[in-house]
Amino acid sequence: MGIVAECRRFFAAFFDFACGPTFFSPPSNLCPFKLSQGANMSAAEPSSSEVQFSGPVHLAVDLGASSGRVIAGGVNDGRLELVETGRFVNRPLKVQDAMLWNHLQLWQDIQDGLRDASLRAQSSWSGASIASVGVDTWGVSFGFVDRHDQIAGPVWHYRDARHRGMAEKICEIVPKETIFQETGMQFMDINSLCQLIAAKQNEDSVFETAESFLMMGDLFHWLLSGERSVEASNASTTQLLNPATQSWSTKLLDGFGLPPSWFAEPSPAGTTIGNVQPSVAMDTGLHDVPVILPATHDTASAVLAVPAEGFAPASPDWCYISSGTWSLMGVEIPQPNVSPLCSELNFTNEGGVRGSTRLLQNIGGLWIYQQIRAALDRQGNAPSWAEMTQAAAGAEPFALLVNPDDPALVAPDNMIDAICGLAGRTGQRVPTDNGVLFRGALEGLALRYRMCLQHLEAFTESHIKTIHIVGGGSLNALLCQMTADACGRRVVAGPVEATAIGNILMQMIGSGSLHSIDEARQLVRHSFPTQTYEPQQTDRWDEPAAKFATFFE
Structure with missing residues (x-):
């Protein structure tokens, strides 16, 4: 979805x-x-x-x-x-x-x-x-x-x-x-x-x-x-x-x-x-x-506004993450993939514009990060989003690995209690520091993106060079850098308003003022800022990634 x-x-x-x-x-x-x-x-x-x-x-x-x-x-x-x-x-x-x-x-x-x-x-x-x-x-x-x-x-x-x-x-x-x-x-x-x-x-x-x-x-x-x-x-x-x-x-x-x-x-x-x-x-x-009619599914509109070159190639060299409360990570390809492996790994084929397919996986997104803050807010101790990111940046790396897709985190009464319970069940130290909670939520997302990237490359038999992050999550620079580091790929963040932009672009195509997806994406590249993050110290993520993978066995 x-x-x-x-x-x-x-x-x-x-x-x-x-x-x-x-x-x-x-x-x-x-x-x-x-x-x-x-x-x-x-x-x-x-x-x-x-x-x-x-x-x-x-x-x-x-x-x-x-x-x-x-x-x-x-x-x-x-x-x-x-x-x-x-x-x-x-x-x-x-x-x-x-x-x-x-x-x-x-x-x-x-x-x-x-x-x-x-x-x-x-x-x-x-x-x-x-x-x-x-x-x-x-x-x-x-x-x-x-x-x-x-x-x-x-x-x-x-x-x-x-x-x-x-x-x-x-x-x-x-x-x-x-x-x-x-x-x-x-x-x-x-x-x-x-x-x-x-x-x-x-x-x-x-x-x-x-x-x-x-x-x-x-x-x-x-x-x-x-x-x-x-x-x-x-x-x-x-x-x-x-x-x-x-x-x-x-x-x-x-x-x-x-x-x-x-x-x-x-x-x-x-x-x-x-x-x-x-x-x-x-x-x-x-x-x-x-x-x-735009692409009425917000992710389909957002993907139209990705500032990439090329449209629905059989072997894509870029993927996207539409990042918000949910993260939708995938590739734009010409035909659906209904292989047994695709079913086993729980990927989905959703419709894109001009008959394309968005092969993707729905990932828990920033929901956990938001709900940690909501739990603190109910205690009368809610930090600002900037304070959360500062605390996460200063916390011990990989002290807590949080699977954003764990069923226990879908809709708990208290997200902090749910994460602490999950830490105990997975043999991890129960966090006592808010910074570790914040960082664990972001590192868990980056590790989940790494897994998804590996699967996307296997499905398409291609090497993905660039990850485009669009939507509100593209503003979280710490998460963007973690994604680049965990995946070992360049991350291009922006535009933030990808969904509304894609909606407008499709209306322009429908009215004849734009003539192709390539022309629409060229307009995006010319109109909106992006920020590039290069991968650093990717090997530091190998051991946490191996442990993280055991959560899915």
Whole structure:
């Protein structure tokens, strides 16, 4: 699944912290994440605090699992510029024992951000026009629309307790080998298929009333345009889509007793599905504005914005990490890989743009790091993010190895207690120093990336020279350097706003102002700063890596 961009707000504190070459500070025109200077870090910053668009402007609604934004993007002097017109919290609801998405509040917040963009286009952006709008979201979540054109039932959160253990239960209905051969998907309790079967087993009323299944981005595109569509990249996170045919697996729909009529044929990113419908246009000012599908899965959009050269080669020489609360590490290749080894190692084939495949693994990401701070916050002793990184940098290396994918760390009541318990069970010293906790969380991620890199090279029979880290985690210079050191590869960090950038780029391709993925990535390289980290003392990581590998035996 592709859930990215959740920790952008958390990393804002890094921007006020400078400690030599370890951190870098992007300019502040897009509060707080505007990155409008060129790839050269010494390039002059824009002279004004507000970008002045004068041509076509594309609106990206970028929804992460904890926050959302509306970002306007357009080209000025050959560079893509960004302006944030809306920012809001995505806070799930607890209704009795159920954990749900507050999709109606999100819809209100989206409209507020779109209205602000429309007002700016009519006033301060002289000569600008809103050319299109598109929505990207995290993966796996979905809703239903009924025959009365109303949302049917609640929209369940993927972390709801009723989904636990479903990855095993679905294999009792249809064999695991069949599911993987049909979908190439990693087995996780949060997958849409698991959520659907949980709903069926709970006899949810939606099975009686639903007419259309829509992924989260598609749900908001329907609210915008009135048109029901399913974009292909997010459909690939359902564990129901065949990645080779880009169509729904009838074998699985039949096997699980899911109505085929729910599932519209997936549409490729770049498709114009219609215009903003009149009722929404009246409220937002977006009259006759096309709704263009980006890659609605946030990771697919983020990968489009990776500043690499080349598109979907058979033997890639670069990989990506979309780094946030989750880390999604993979390669962009032309065809899916559904080999037994891929299934055994729990890799996944997700849809990319222009028919490409993102062969990747979902890794726990900065979730543990965030939840350590949350536990300290409940004790009234929360450090800043900068203080955490300082403490981690000064702590003893490899004193604690933390597997970010350990089931005990998925959703514990107290992350510190969970890590201490895990240390005891794995024969490690129980940490008594916060710096060791912080460092262990980051070193564990770097070691997990090292394992994933080895597998990616084996799958593709290639040598990966560069790791591109995009998203909020690209701002954590300590983690970026650890990744370079652990993997023995050059790391290129940035852009931070990769998801929104990729959303805008796909709208530009769909509208004809860009003509290829290569052209889009060239624009990214020309428009946004990156930071390069070269590997140092890689051999120091060999012994910890060998011990870390035993956690997966």
